[in-house]
Amino acid sequence: MSKLLIVESPSKAKTLKKYLGSKFEVLASYGHVRDLIPKTGAVETDNNFKMNYAIIERNSRHVDEIARAVKKSDEVYLATDPDREGEAISWHILEILNEKKLTKDKLIKRVIFQEITKSAIEHAIEHPRDISMPLVNAQQARRALDYLVGFNLSPLLWKKIRRGLSAGRVQSPALRLIIEREIEIEKFISQEYWTIHLDSLKAKHKFQAKLIQLDNKKVEQFTITSKENHESIVGKLLLESAGKTKVTRVEKKQRTRNPAPPFTTSTLQQESVRKLGFTTSRAMRIAQQLYEGIDIGSGTVGLITYMRTDSLTLSNEAMNQIRGYIQTNFDADYLPKAPIFYKTKSKNAQEAHEAIRPTDISRTPQSLIGKLSPEQFKLYEMIWKRSLASQMTPAKFDAVSVDLSIGSEANLFRATGQTLIFPGFIAIYTESLDDASNEDEDSLKLPPLETGEILTVDKIYGDQHFTEPPPRYSEASLVKSLEEYGIGRPSTYASIISTLQDREYVILDKKRFMPTDVGRVVNKFLTEHFTRYVDYDFTAGLESSLDEIAENNKEWVPLLKSFWDDFNKTILEKSNIDRAEITQEAIHEDCPKCSKPLFSRLGRRGKFIGCSGYPDCDYTRNVNGDSSTPNEPVLVCKDPETGKDVLLLVGPYGPYLQVGVQEEDSKKKPKRVSVPKEISLSDLNEDIALNLLSLPKELGLHPDTGKKVIVNIGRFGPYVNYDGKFKSIPRSESIFDVTLERGLELIAEAIAKNAPLRNLGNDPETNLSVEIFNGRYGIYLQKGSTKVTLPKDQDIEKITFEEALVLISNKEASGKGKKKAAVKKTTVKKTSEKKLVTKKPAAKKKIVKTKKA
Numbered sequence: 045m046s047k048l049l050i051v052e053s054p055s056k057a058k059t060l061k062k063y064l065g066s067k068f069e070v071l072a073s074y075g076h077v078r079d080l081i082p083k084t085g086a087v088e089t090d091n092n093f094k095m096n097y098a099i100i101e102r103n104s105r106h107v108d109e110i111a112r113a114v115k116k117s118d119e120v121y122l123a124t125d126p127d128r129e130g131e132a133i134s135w136h137i138l139e140i141l142n143e144k145k146l147t148k149d150k151l152i153k154r155v156i157f158q159e160i161t162k163s164a165i166e167h168a169i170e171h172p173r174d175i176s177m178p179l180v181n182a183q184q185a186r187r188a189l190d191y192l193v194g195f196n197l198s199p200l201l202w203k204k205i206r207r208g209l210s211a212g213r214v215q216s217p218a219l220r221l222i223i224e225r226e227i228e229i230e231k232f233i234s235q236e237y238w239t240i241h242l243d244s245l246k247a248k249h250k251f252q253a254k255l256i257q258l259d260n261k262k263v264e265q266f267t268i269t270s271k272e273n274h275e276s277i278v279g280k281l282l283l284e285s286a287g288k289t290k291v292t293r294v295e296k297k298q299r300t301r302n303p304a305p306p307f308t309t310s311t312l313q314q315e316s317v318r319k320l321g322f323t324t325s326r327a328m329r330i331a332q333q334l335y336e337g338i339d340i341g342s343g344t345v346g347l348i349t350y351m352r353t354d355s356l357t358l359s360n361e362a363m364n365q366i367r368g369y370i371q372t373n374f375d376a377d378y379l380p381k382a383p384i385f386y387k388t389k390s391k392n393a394q395e396a397h398e399a400i401r402p403t404d405i406s407r408t409p410q411s412l413i414g415k416l417s418p419e420q421f422k423l424y425e426m427i428w429k430r431s432l433a434s435q436m437t438p439a440k441f442d443a444v445s446v447d448l449s450i451g452s453e454a455n456l457f458r459a460t461g462q463t464l465i466f467p468g469f470i471a472i473y474t475e476s477l478d479d480a481s482n483e484d485e486d487s488l489k490l491p492p493l494e495t496g497e498i499l500t501v502d503k504i505y506g507d508q509h510f511t512e513p514p515p516r517y518s519e520a521s522l523v524k525s526l527e528e529y530g531i532g533r534p535s536t537y538a539s540i541i542s543t544l545q546d547r548e549y550v551i552l553d554k555k556r557f558m559p560t561d562v563g564r565v566v567n568k569f570l571t572e573h574f575t576r577y578v579d580y581d582f583t584a585g586l587e588s589s590l591d592e593i594a595e596n597n598k599e600w601v602p603l604l605k606s607f608w609d610d611f612n613k614t615i616l617e618k619s620n621i622d623r624a625e626i627t628q629e630a631i632h633e634d635c636p637k638c639s640k641p642l643f644s645r646l647g648r649r650g651k652f653i654g655c656s657g658y659p660d661c662d663y664t665r666n667v668n669g670d671s672s673t674p675n676e677p678v679l680v681c682k683d684p685e686t687g688k689d690v691l692l693l694v695g696p697y698g699p700y701l702q703v704g705v706q707e708e709d710s711k712k713k714p715k716r717v718s719v720p721k722e723i724s725l726s727d728l729n730e731d732i733a734l735n736l737l738s739l740p741k742e743l744g745l746h747p748d749t750g751k752k753v754i755v756n757i758g759r760f761g762p763y764v765n766y767d768g769k770f771k772s773i774p775r776s777e778s779i780f781d782v783t784l785e786r787g788l789e790l791i792a793e794a795i796a797k798n799a800p801l802r803n804l805g806n807d808p809e810t811n812l813s814v815e816i817f818n819g820r821y822g823i824y825l826q827k828g829s830t831k832v833t834l835p836k837d838q839d840i841e842k843i844t845f846e847e848a849l850v851l852i853s854n855k856e857a858s859g860k861g862k863k864k865a866a867v868k869k870t871t872v873k874k875t876s877e878k879k880l881v882t883k884k885p886a887a888k889k890k891i892v893k894t895k896k897a
Contacts, residue, residue, distance in 0.1 A: 048117040049155075049169075050110060050137060052124050056160065059337030059344045060123075063162045069113055073124065074106045078136040080191055087188050089612070093604045095188060099140070102818065105801055108841070110137065111144055119151040121169060126156040126397060127352050127535070128594060132183035135175050158359075159403045160337055160346025182594035188604055189213055189586065193577070196615050204623050205565055205646070210547055213586070214532040216570050216578045218540050219549050221525055222517055223559045223567045232513035238268040239509065240277060242448060242457040243502040244289050249491040250502055253448050253457035255281075260454045274506040281504050284451030291497040292456070293447040299462070300438040303469035305356045305386035306399035306431050309534035310527045312351065315430075317520035317555075318476035320422050323777060324519050324538040326786075330423045331400070340415045346403055347412075348427055352535040353397040356386035358431075362401055366435045369405045378468065380437050401431040417785045426473075433473035440466040444490050448499070461490035516556035530584030545775045553727065561650040569626050573618045577611065628654075637663045677702075681730035683737065688714075690733050692725070699725060701733055718757050720779065735780055740765070744784035746791075753787045755779055766791045769798070800826075804845040814848050816840050827852050 047068045051057050054072040061070040078097040080086035088094040099107055114120055120141075122134035134154055141147050153172030157164040190213050197211040240255040240263075255263050258277065268274050307315070309328075316327035331351035337344040358366070363383045370379045386399075402424070409425035416424060441462045448457045464470070517525070523537045532540060544550045549563030559567070570578050577583075586607070592598035628645040631653065635642050640657040655663040677691040680701065688704035699719040706714055717736045719728065740756035746766060754765045755773070762779040764771050764787045771794035773779055777786075800815035801823070807814060812828045823840060825832040825848050832851045834840070 045119065046117045047119045047121070048110075048113050049121045049123050050134075052130065052133060053332075053336050055333070056336040059160050059346060060165060062344055063160075063165055069117070071110050071113055072106065073110065073133060073137060074103050076100060076129075076133055076136070077103050077107050077140065080187065084195070086195070087191055087604075089192075089608050093188060093601050093608075095184060097136070097139075105818070105840070107137075107140060108839070111141065111146060112841075114141055114146045114150070117150065120153070121172060122152070122154045122175070123156070123168070125352070126158060126350055128179050128183040128186075129535075130156075131176055131179040132187075135177075135180045138175060158398050159349040160335065161403050178596040179594050181600040182590050185593055185600040185603055186590055189607060192604075192608060192611065196612070197574070197577075200615065200619065201566060201569070204569065204621060204626050206562070208547075209562070209566060210543070211566070211570060211574075212540075212543065213577070214536065214583065215540050215543050216567075216574075217529075217531050217580055217583045218522070218526060219544055219559070219563060219567050220571060220578045220580075221522065221529075222544075222550055222557045223564060225514060225517055226559050229513040229516065232511075234510045234512070235266065236269055237266050237509050237511070238270075238274040238506045240268065240274065240281070240504065240506045242281075242289065242450070242504050244448060244499045245502050246491045246493065246497075246499055251459055251461070251490055253446070253459035255455070256447075256458045257454070257456040268506070271508070274508075278504055278506055281450050281455060284455065285501050285504065287501050289448045289450055289457070289499050289501050291446060291493050291495055291499065292449045292453055293445075294493050294495050295445045297443055298465075299441050299443045301441070301468075301470075302438045303384075303433045303436055303473070304430065304475040306358060306401055306434045307427060308354050308356065308388070308399060309352050310354075310523055310537070312400055312427070313523050313534070313537060314520040315426060315476060316423065317518060317523075319426060320419075321781075322419070322423075323541075324523060325542055325774070326419070326777070327423065328538050329789075330419050334420060334424055334427075338416060338420065340412060345407075347407065347424055348403060349398050349401050351400050353400060354388060354534060355397045356388050356399050358401060358434075359398055362398070362405075363435065366401075366405050366432060369432065370436060374436075374471075377466065378436050378471070380435070384435055386434070399431075400427055402428050405432060419783070419785060429473040430475075433469040436469035436472065437466075439464065439468040439470040444493075446490060446493055450501075450504075459490060463489060516553075516558060518556055522557065529580045530587055531580060532583075532587070542774065548721065551721065561646060565627060565646050573621065574614060576614075635661060635663050637661055677705075680728060680733045684734070690737065692719070692728065692733075701736055703737065718761075720757060720762060721775075739779075743782065743787045746788065753784060753791065755782055755787065764790045769794050801840055802843075804843070804848050807849065814845065814852065816843070816848075825851060830855055 049060060049064065049068050049070045050073060051060060051070065052073055052075055054074065057070045057072040061068070064070060077100060079100055081096050081098045086096050088096070122137060124130035124133040124137075131154075138147070138152060141152070154175045155168040155172045157168040193213045194210060198209065201209040201211055242253045242255070243250055244253065257263060258267070261267075268277060304311075312331065313324040313327050316322040317324065320327075322330070328351065331348065334347045335349070335351050337346045339345075340347075367379060367383065405428070409421065409428055412421065412424065442465050443462045444460065446459045448459065449455060450457070515521075519541060522541065523534075526532055526537060526540075527534065544557075544563075545552070547562075548560055549566060550557045550559050552558075567578075589598060589603050593600045593603065628643040631642050631644050633642045634640065635655040635657065638655060638657050638661040640655055640661065642653050642663075643656055644651055645654045653665045655661040677693050680690045680692050682688070683690050683703045686703060691702045691705070693700060693702055701717050701719060703715040715737065717739055719725070719736065723732060736757070740754045743753045743755060743764075745751065746753055749767065751767050756763060756765060757779065761775070762773040762782075764773060764782070766787070769791060771790040773782060773790065800817050802816040804814045804816070806812065807827060810828065814825065814827045816834075817824055817826055823834045823838065825834060825843075830852055832855050834843075
């Protein structure tokens, strides 16, 4: 009896094949196999929201391979990922097989597993189930909503603002978060305030206390707001102290700090950004590798559980394994008497899965040194430590609070300190925080003190402070806010962030998000005219409705109808808005040339100030009153190699750096390098400039071929180059942070994309390969420069080498295969004839002149 197991990822397929052996054939779908047709009418809003799907072109050959394997199999197990997307992929595969009439008399079942281990896989196959239609419908509803928003709102943005823009059901509220924070920062007015401190001595031990009560009144943040006020208070306290202070209260108590729960998708992304410096997309990519399996010498093993989860729970088996490891490797005080259970606080959490943990806690990070890439090792170590720490005892501290009086108890200073007396989970792992530095837990120590003790005053002084605006969002804090608001799913956060950057709505500046002028205009348009659809509560409410559909508590078509009726009405109403109303606004200032009103407008390079009298009046200026990009060369630094000036200039494709100037008598052009869009010109300093000028930079050698892997910046942005193959570096990644490992990943993607579907062999006459490719306009044959398009219904597996040669020969015989070469040859011939004709009259004229002379 032949059995077939279908998964999403080819690397996962390889791992599973080693576990299942010859009993199973294991194939990969390579992700989604079908999607909505990319045109109007994909979702028939007037036909009960019928969704029209088509096989994704790049995966059509994998679908064909699955279909052929199903024909030969008696049992088919759909083992796509254990989430809604995975459930939908299994359903799509089954629908395709039904359309091809391949399911008759076959056992077709759905199996799921949270980890890729032999026991988990065997248990899943022993306990199969049918496809869960509520989960599929929840995914279909999400896809339909995203399509209806994107396919109807994005074209409106193209008409009213600029082509190439997009709006998304989740992307747009995320953009709103970033821009509202930026507006908050811009409106922020800093306020001065002072704190007053007392340094006192016991023996030689000096410690600090802070004023908390003055003349029997509590000291608030803005009690002391000026230098004069502070000086007056300090002088008064110094006089009253007479060099002494009295201990009026000593309070000692023990406090505990509990461990953080094991990772969810969201917290894994946040900690990867904070602790490891990864982007969210890089963290998810590396986690996927650890989940699908790594060859660790003894074979390919899945090292962590499924990395798309909201759950904080651990299986009983995992819990017992972790507790057993603690018991064996730590003192008894580190193991709690009972397992620790955690409950999620995030909105719309789906707790069907486990938290992210190692598949085997006894597989320590140290045991994997040299078997994982540096990035894989860092992420695995962090997951391993957090999982272990989550089941350890709390850390214990001795906390001391002391009040000191000056003159009388009307004036009180307070000192606090703590000493770590038992590390507990801190011995393994501590969680990072956003926008706060972690203080050393054992750094704040106070000497032994007793009530009534008199101490010596070392000094009383004030510290000046200014309130600061809220920080811009980092990737970690943005993910945290999205989760708190219930916007989107943790599995989509990385793609949301990438889309915002790809559309150039935001840029990362010092690892913080700054909105661009385009992003501001798009957000202004959406918040003013599509207020409901960028509302945080409305977006979170939709997520809750999708959860209800997944739980079979709600129907999906009525949800779509309710959404579409209002949304479509709004689209129709807003289609007549004047473009100028969106892309420009009055600044209440007159033009210095013609006195007509000036407007802030959105141009190709961002916002600028322009005259309303254009084109009669061509006055323009930068929004800041000067030029945002220099028209004249700006000196940045000196090139240490040549000693020449490094200049910043602007060309037709944007700003660039140039070493020196073009010399009139030299044909050699100065070295130039483009400044990537994600680097703000205001932040361009000597270090960044010299880093850019060091490009192209060699990352290292390819381990298989020994050829160089290089990073550089071209006209279309940063890229990796290897052996003539180029791959763009995603905008979410800095070119300076790209490692050899990451470069190899990008090159592998480029090679896979351009790889032939089949190699039929070499033409015996020319020794050129005859190959089948999947191109932009369909499947085609290629030999050398000759290409032959194949019919859409052609089964590429049935084409023989001989048939291919006949098709190519017919194309070459017709002359179409060499059309370009023939044109080129004719052009050369005509040019040479023209030169001959020009020379002959000149020669005759010269002979005539000679005879006259």
